Amino acid sequence: MKILIVEDDLEAAAYLSKAFREAGIVLDHASDGESGLFLATENSYDVLVIDRMLPRRDGLSLISELRRRNIHTPVLILSALGQVDDRVTGLRAGGDDYLPKPYAFSELLARVEVLGRRKGTPEQDMVYRVGDLELDRLSHTVKRAGREILLQPREFRLLEYLMKNAGQVVTRTMLLENVWDYHFDPQTNVIDVHVSRLRSKIEKDFDQPLLRTVRGAGYMMKEEAAG
């Protein structure tokens, strides 16, 4: 995956470059809005990470301009503003995701990876499969090894989101955002409890675990590699 980071804080940019490279992501860096626009137009990226406040051209106008030029690369907005409506304005300007500063790198990485793989995600697939687990989005049924598992509506949506992003880390806040449509920090381990309930339902009578906890980051749905 190749991404572009538009961030005027050079120290933050250097840290992000190093961290992303360690995670196996190739990255370009622009330190102002105009050069960000140039790079994003000239090259092809999987994801753009754009700071909201930039010299020469601010983040939101950069995104609007890209969208106007018919460049639909997924954009993640980073913002030091924590205003209640910032997310809304950011997403309206054409952003795909929004992360307020300060953030944990694991959170940023997970979101960038999900955005980057989005292009290839079979949004129109009616059935998600991970190992012997099968989720039918049309009939709202879940089967494992042919046996039907009964889930509550919310558990179904939780599993659906996890399976849609199978093989990728999803953080707790991503789950809260996408399954419950809330964008705040729930403080206690509410999400963990929901996940562990779901896990017990889909893994109780089976040997092979599918839903893994990634320490310090979140969860990942993945078929255990053979052997």
Added chain:
Amino acid sequence: MQRLLGRLTALYRTTAVRLSAIYLLLFAVCAAFLVFYVSSMSEGLLQQQMREAVAQETEQIERVFDNNGMNGLLRTLERRARQPGANLYIIASPTGEVLAGNVAAIQPGVLDNEGWTETPFRYQRYQEEARGSNRPMAYAQVTFLSNGLRVLVGRDLGEPENFRKLVRQALMVALGVMGVGALAIWYLIGRNALKRMDRMSDASQRIMAGDLSQRLPTSGSGDEFDRLSESLNTMLGRIEKLNEGLKQVSDNIAHDLKTPLTRLRNKAEAALAGNEKADHRIALEEMIGESDQLIRTFNALLMISRVEAGQAPAEMSAIDISGIAHDSAELYEPVAEDCGLKLVTEIADGVEIKGNRELVGQALGNLIDNAIKYAEGSDDPEIRVSLVRREGDVVLSVADSGAGVPDDKRDEVVKRFVRLDASRSKPGTGLGLSLVGAVMEMHHGRLELDTTHPERENNRGLTVRMVFPVRPD
């Protein structure tokens, strides 16, 4: 001398002195007007009386002449002229030659015309020395008798003149007394006011120097100075309280941020001292956990101040608050169950309010989160989330059966960083209720704290109500 002058200048600058000067001036003008009015009125009256008396006498004299002839006239005049304080009498020939009377000399021309003399004239009586121009003045009526003789009856003007002088003198004395009195009052009031102002400004100097416990002096008389001092003192009390609150918050911020920062540093130090790679990993993970808590606290603080400042009013729209209540209850239900608590809902369906879904959801989340934290381990572990309409309001409440909050601490817990559990052993930022309070303020609603089970001895529980007013718009 210099000091006295300075003191007087200071005195002159006081409001009391300026006010009394204005009053004095006004009063003097009024008094002068009054005195002049009274004196001119009484002078007019005196003159009228005099004219009447003279006219009456002239009439009598004419009657005497008509009845008794010239001899009778002369006798009567002689008798009258001898009386003390008599009027002036002259009988003159048609050419103006004085034939008889009690006047030695008279301003020429007075006898030429019949009727009242137009202006007062000078005259001189017998036995009286001429005193230059200081000769007495008189008014008179001249009558031409049928035989051509002229009769003058007049009256001296000394009496009204004296009266006028008296009145003017009285006015002067009164003005003098007023002036002296005003000066004395100026000095006394001004000095008193000046002294009290000095004391007040001394006290304010000390307060400005940083001693907020100082208060302005009051005399206890309840006058305007006291009222001013009292309201300023009330203001100072409020400032002092706010200041203390602010200090408390900064102390709490210091504590809440310093403790995890210190732990973070200690962990880094300990990890550096150890050699095991596995230890390093654990330490680093713990450090990330600590940082996350710090970030959480910061975010909550920022959120509250932004919601409170209300700079950019968050997007408000019609939101399905029943849905929010269901979602939140559902979100927290498994956690509650894991903690051995029963989460009961009692949610009216289809209730809508104008608000921000995100903020209301977060506020409710905070309340349920708190309830779970503090209701844990009670005998009757239950959390009740309810949504009802009440007299035009929509009330969303979370009731727990935990230890509750003592009545006198209710205002306290809404403040930032305030946690009744002094050891701060339970996890949390101490900002939960403050955020809920700020969110309610933004929605023009209010936050009510109550006891869930007032009849109980222990575990009376806490009920927090978010009251949203439903405005017709």
